[in-house]
Amino acid sequence: MAVKTIVILGGGVGGIVVANELRRLVHPEHRIVLIEKNSQHAFAPSFLWLMIGDRQAEEISRHVQQLVHKGVELLHGEVRGIDLAARRVETSAGSVTYDFLVVALGAELAPDSIPGLAESAQTFYTFDGADKLRGALRDFSGGKLAIVVAGLPFKCPAAPYEGAMLIADLFQRRGLRDKVDLHLFTPEPLPMPVAGPELGSAVRKTVEDRRIAFHPLQKLTGVNPATRTISFEGKEPVAYDLLIAVPPHRSPRVVREAGLANQGGWVPVDSATLATRDENVYAIGDITAIPLPGRWKSDVPLMLPKAGVFAHAQALVVARRIADRIAGKASPHNFSGEGYCMLEAGEHLAGFASGHFLAEPSPQIKLRQIGRSWHIGKVLFEKWWLAPPGAKKESLRLLIELGAKALRVPAAIG
Ligand SMILES: Cc1cc2nc3c(=O)[nH]c(=O)nc-3n(C[C@H](O)[C@H](O)[C@H](O)COP(=O)(O)OP(=O)(O)OC[C@H]3O[C@@H](n4cnc5c(N)ncnc54)[C@H](O)[C@@H]3O)c2cc1C
Secondary structure, three states: OOOOOEEEOOOOHHHHHHHHHHHHOOOOOHHHHHHHEOOEEEEEHHHHHOOOOOOOOOEEEHHHHHOOOOOOOEEOOOOOOOOOOOOOEEOEEEEEEEEEEEEOOEEEEOOOHHHOOOHHHHHHOHHHHHHHHHHHHHHHHEEEEEEEEOOOOOOOOOOOHHHHHHHHHHHOOOOOHHEEEEEEEOOOOOOHHOHHHHHHHHHHHHHHHHOEEEOOOOEEEEEEEEOEEEEEEOOOOEEOOOEEEEOOOOOHHHHHHHHHHHHHHOOEOOOOOOOOOOOEEEHHHHHOEEEEEEEEEOEEEEEEOOOOHHHHHHHHHHHHHHHHHOOOOOOOOOOEEEEEEEEEEOEEEEEEEEEEEOOOOOOEEEEEEEEHHHHHHHHHHHHHHHOHHHHHHHHHHHHHHHHHHHHHOOOOOO
């Protein structure tokens, strides 16, 4: 048997899933090498709960090694170069050659790309940022709080809205809601434009019902920390007391330098197979650019949102396709574009948006009524994700029983 080496770049959501699924599927002789620069992995959806004090930092992070199957070689190092011709990856811990490469390096945050933003704004888009913001929110006793989406695209299209609603709920619980003037600024025309105007209007209403002023079509140009004002293209400066930003996103430099990226910096892939233009190289998750049927302005194509739910589904497809290729079989596994999102609304309630993002002529997404069950679903997923791979099945069973008990429904799991 010819031994193959599969190298996975990035041990985040997509990288961990692809490594574990491949280890389950291919003969133990084949090497699976996962390269990750951080030793800890934090579960990003829980950053919102960390920010409002519903989680402690240690509850939502694990050593990457704890999340990968035995038999996955975890290489702790920074990817510094990808030589597609030589099929070699250069890292801070040495170089590795590959037969198959999976690029799952995610999106980086670039607060420095907007003047004044890095030094003025807090964020719940990083683990450390959410932990720090929790202190700032605790010390905030009133004034104008502005949440600003600094650029497009950004990961998890629901997160700024969830963050705003959880912050509104936090101040409500502390009896300070009337003293906090809460605003959300975004370059989008509506929340989650990819999901269509009906869903966007429903989310906008949910946000406004919580007395959060929604300001669409605001393109951030700069922040002045001295005057504590934010500037938007073609608008008068806006004053703030506390500024929270979703920083601009960009792809890691190493991907752009390798020639894998398009003009926008993201990696174009086949939307069904996740293959790049280069033989034996796949890309998944936030790093990819996948156009969808339909447009959100007459000239701007809709793109698949950057979300863990898609990174996860794509990782399973790529692992199965690589396993089939090693076995010399045609692979039936394709990415379908189905996805969902639990939208936290405060008071332990959440909405649920789900549907088919690759549907023709445009994505078909529905929003279910806000309720406690979606919130519980999100908590259950968090516990499942952070469980070690060997304990996942058992923890899922226990969690579903627990959830069913809370919801007073039968625990239906085969
Ligand atoms: C606040 C917040 C809430 C969210 N909520 C949700 C949600 O409810 N549902 C949902 O579906 N999605 C959610 N997301 C989005 C989700 O976290 C991402 O879409 C998902 O993590 C993408 O997976 P990925 O594997 O593409 O990238 P990542 O998970 O970001 O992993 C990329 C990995 O690559 C590593 N890396 C980068 N560069 C290098 C390098 N040069 N060398 C070595 N390693 C490197 C990084 O350290 C990282 O571990 C949320 C995100 C945030 C910020």
